[in-house]
Structures are given as C-alpha cells and as structure tokens.
Amino acid sequence: MTELSFINKPQSQPIKYKSIVDVFNENASEFPEKEICIQRFPDGSRRPITYSDLKRKAVKTASYLVGQGIKVGDKIGIAGPNSIEWIIGELAIIMAGAVSVHLPMFDGNFRKTLEGIQISECKSVLLDPENDVKFLEDVEEYVSNNPSNERSGSKNLVFVLLRKIGKSFLPDLESMEISDEHQPEPQLPRIFPETPAIIFMTSGSTGKPKMVECTHLALVNTGSANMFTRGVGGKGESYFNDRPFSWIGGSIIYCLLQADTRVFRDGRITAKGGDIMDLWNIIMEEKCTSGLFLPFTIYDMLQNKDKIAKTGYRMKSVITGGQIIKRKETGILGEVCESLYMLYGSTEVGIVTYCQIDSLVETGSIGSVLPGVQIKVVGEDLNTVVRGEMGTLYIKSPWMLKGYFNATEDQNKSIVDGWMNTGDVGILRTDGQLIIKGKMNNIIKRGTLKVVSGEVEECIATIAGVKDAVVIAVPDPRLYEEVCACVVLDKHTSVTIQDVRTRCAENLGDNIVGQAPTFYLEFDTLPQLGTGKPDKVKIKQDVMSRLGISTQ
Known part of the structure; x- marks a missing residue:
C-alpha cells in the first residue's frame, strides 16, 4: 500500500505544567546575578540587566498595573523598539495576569496603531514612541480628547510611557512612584498554565492583522x-x-x-x-x-x-x-x-x-x-x-x-x-x-517582511490619475525579493511617479519595515492575458530588463 504524506514526531520531553512566571521565578532564584539581557548601543556602550533586577522591576510594575484595576485576562498593549524597558514591561504584564498584545507602530501614524488597540480590546498600553514626535503628539491629543470619567465609573484607554520622554504629561514607569513605601504592594495573582499570555500580531496571507493568541503552557x-x-x-x-x-x-x-x-x-x-x-x-x-x-x-x-x-x-x-x-x-x-x-x-x-x-x-x-x-x-x-x-x-x-x-x-x-x-x-x-x-498566496518576501501585493496595488489605485497598477516581486541577492510597482498614468493629468512614491510612503511606511515598493516604473500599457488579467510573466520580464536584473 502506498504510504501517505504524514509525519508524526513523538514528544520527547514531559509537558511542564507551569506558567511563564513559575519558570522565570525558578531561573531568577537559581541565577540571580546572571546578566540575562544585554542591550548594545551605537556608541559601543552596553546596558545589562540581571535576573534579580528584572524580577524586582517587573514585580513593581506589575503591582502598579494591578493597583490600576488590571485583572487576569485583561489585554494590555505594548509597542516600541527593543529595549530593557520593553522587557520589564512585557514581563510585568504577564506577572499581572494580563495578556501582552504586541502592537505594531507606524511612523507618524497613530491612527493605524489605534486600530490594533481597539480590535484587540486593550484596556491599557505601555508605549515607547522613541523619537517619533508626531506619534507622541497624536497619543496626547487622543488622551486629551478622551478623558476618563471617574464619577460615572467609566475609564478610557490608559497610555503609560515605558520611559520618561521630555515634557510629556503622560505617566511613565521610569519616574512615577509605583507604590507608596508605607503601603503594601497589591498581591499579584496566581497564573495558571492555560491562561493566555501573549497575542502576537501578524499580517497573514491576506494582509489583514491576525492576532495569534498563545498560552503560558504553549510558550x-x-x-x-x-x-x-x-x-x-x-x-x-x-x-x-x-x-x-x-x-x-x-x-x-x-x-x-x-x-x-x-x-x-x-x-x-x-x-x-x-x-x-x-x-x-x-x-x-x-x-x-x-x-x-x-x-x-x-x-x-x-x-x-x-x-x-x-x-x-x-x-x-x-x-x-x-x-x-x-x-x-x-x-x-x-x-x-x-x-x-x-x-x-x-x-x-x-x-x-x-x-x-x-x-x-x-x-x-x-x-x-x-x-x-x-x-x-x-x-x-x-x-x-x-x-x-x-x-x-x-x-x-x-x-x-x-x-x-x-x-x-x-x-x-x-x-x-x-x-x-x-x-x-x-x-x-x-x-x-x-x-x-x-x-499559495501572492506574497512578496522582502527580508522577513511579507508585503502583500494586492494591498500595495489598492493604495496606488486610490491616486487620481493612475490608470492601472501591478505590484510584482523581483529577485534581490540580499533581501531575497524586492517590490516593484508598475504603474500606468493618465497622460491627461499632472500625476507623476513621484506622486505615487509619496502616497505609498504616507500609507504603507518605508521600504525597510513597511510595505512601500523600492522600485517604481512607469508603463504606457500593461500586457494582458486572454482573460483580461495582467500578464505578470511578461511584466516581470520587462521590469527585470529595465532594472538590469539578471535571471541567474
């Protein structure tokens, strides 16, 4: 009988019926002075944190969150660049029994991040906007326009900065007095293994955000x-x-x-x-x-x-x-x-x-x-x-x-x-x-990012004066694939390829961590198949010739 396409590799290790907090505390007790994370900076300096320091700071932050009314299972967003503060914040969220929601940040575009916050039903957000002044200003404007109403018992979305930034009026974990030294810190909850721990955001094959929920037990x-x-x-x-x-x-x-x-x-x-x-x-x-x-x-x-x-x-x-x-x-x-x-x-x-x-x-x-x-x-x-x-x-x-x-x-x-x-x-x-x-899906892989060609085409199609647009992948020796926008412009309008580039940058981010194309080529017409759909094989051949990219 012909063998079917099935593989089953048995589990070799017994399942640990523990939470992330359980295992972390065990490691912190065994290796208290171990530098578990080391952040390096462009000037050559380093900033390490030991298990004991990380535990102390995370427990304080978790106590603050619990004191603010965060309960087991609540969603707390976290966004910002890699940093020691980010590590403390994520561990604190988990210690508080909440679910850490990994939110994307878009340069100067708080609206898109807010969509993720609202879809994931976050009650609070730990945020490091870094040097993005526009993003921080938009957050502050949102907070000012949506104040909490303590009298009615309603409490709107709370933003807390992971570190102090300039003269921002938002609370921050770096400078706030997390708990009064004369009062006991709130008791942290017991976390069970099946409790959700992290929601990872991913664009997925459709380009729409998917929220992948993982439990303590799984991680x-x-x-x-x-x-x-x-x-x-x-x-x-x-x-x-x-x-x-x-x-x-x-x-x-x-x-x-x-x-x-x-x-x-x-x-x-x-x-x-x-x-x-x-x-x-x-x-x-x-x-x-x-x-x-x-x-x-x-x-x-x-x-x-x-x-x-x-x-x-x-x-x-x-x-x-x-x-x-x-x-x-x-x-x-x-x-x-x-x-x-x-x-x-x-x-x-x-x-x-x-x-x-x-x-x-x-x-x-x-x-x-x-x-x-x-x-x-x-x-x-x-x-x-x-x-x-x-x-x-x-x-x-x-x-x-x-x-x-x-x-x-x-x-x-x-x-x-x-x-x-x-x-x-x-x-x-x-x-x-x-x-x-x-x-199976039409995804362009630039480095580790998945650029959805349909989403880019949709963005370009919104520009008045664009008659047609096809986005294709071209090979790149370093990033595996690069993104090229092939655009047909209406000659009777003043729209230019530079206008297309600008719109993509505004709506899709850059061509490093965003979905904007790297190459933009203007066509008089795009070749079509008998079905009326664009002939992407011929288009790609033309693009590679014009860009001087070899098929080897």
Missing part, C-alpha cells in the same frame, strides 16, 4: 525554544538576536525561560545594512556562541567573510529562517560559524522543523521535524495525498496557537480540526524528505 513547552536561543550550544550561553521583540522569532520570553543570555541592539541598524563589522564586534565582545540572523544579514556577512575571519572569532552556529537559503550563502561556514541552521514555521505553530545547511542541501528542503510536531500534505479535497504528490502543508503541534483572537470567518478557515493550514505548497517524498515548493 513554556515550545520545543524549538533552544534553537531560537542557543543553536547547537549548551544551556546558559550567550546569543545575539536583534529581531523585534514583537515578532515570535524575536520574543524575549524564550531567553527568560531558557536562561540563555540575549544580546540585542536596534534591529533597524542591521536591516538597513550598516557596517557588518560593528555587529561582529558586539558578538566578539559579548562572546556570543550563536546568533539568529535573517538571510540579508548572512548576505552581508558573506560579503565581509574575509574581514570576519581575520578577527579569529567564530560562532558555533548561525540560525536563520523566514525564506529559503541559497547554497552560496553557505560560504559563511568555516569563516563565520561552524554550522548553519534554517528554521521553518510560523507565528501560529512556532518552529516545527530545522535543517542543517551545507553546500549540498537541496533547495526547498526544510529538514527534520521537531518532537511533538505532526505534518501532513493534503490535496484540494483536504484528504492526505500519497508521498511524492504535491499539496498544502497542514501542521499540528503542542505549542501552536490557542486560536485567533476576534477572528474573522476567513481567518478561522485556517484552522481545520485542530490543524493549521500553512498555505505552503510542498511534497513529502518517499525518502522522507519534506520539500517546500512555494506559497
């Missing part, structure tokens, strides 16, 4: 947590990861649970392609044995591998994910690191496979399934296909999402009888190799 038992933090190193080692704390791959929770020291800096420096040797100097100074880097950083390391090799320092392992690694990027082996691993997964199911990469690895191979994970490949009829046939990957794991919070009907369709529809197309071969062939 404590994430089987891949050690791959996030230490790669092939031993427990308690130091690792570098500057991915945003709001992303599951950058979540600070894993480091606190694994007792592995997290070294980080502002990830935007890395994303913008700054001097890779600045990054490497941090790695050497902190003696990081592993690092989680996105493919564009590996590309930068590859371009500077000779300089790195001359330093005489080499990491045990580099971990990556988010997109398929090309063979040429294995050139960092022996120079930058001893081993290179690619992780495969999603916010909804966590990391479910890992693959050790070398120059012989097959493109699309996602490697070994982690313990506790089940994977099947299904056809259009939702039945499991035989090995060797192509289909859609469905995944189930002990640490997968509890569910989508406030899910739409379409979002709920992604979860079928406890299985997560990944939207990825792949093949489980007869030799047991699982190969990813691509994405």
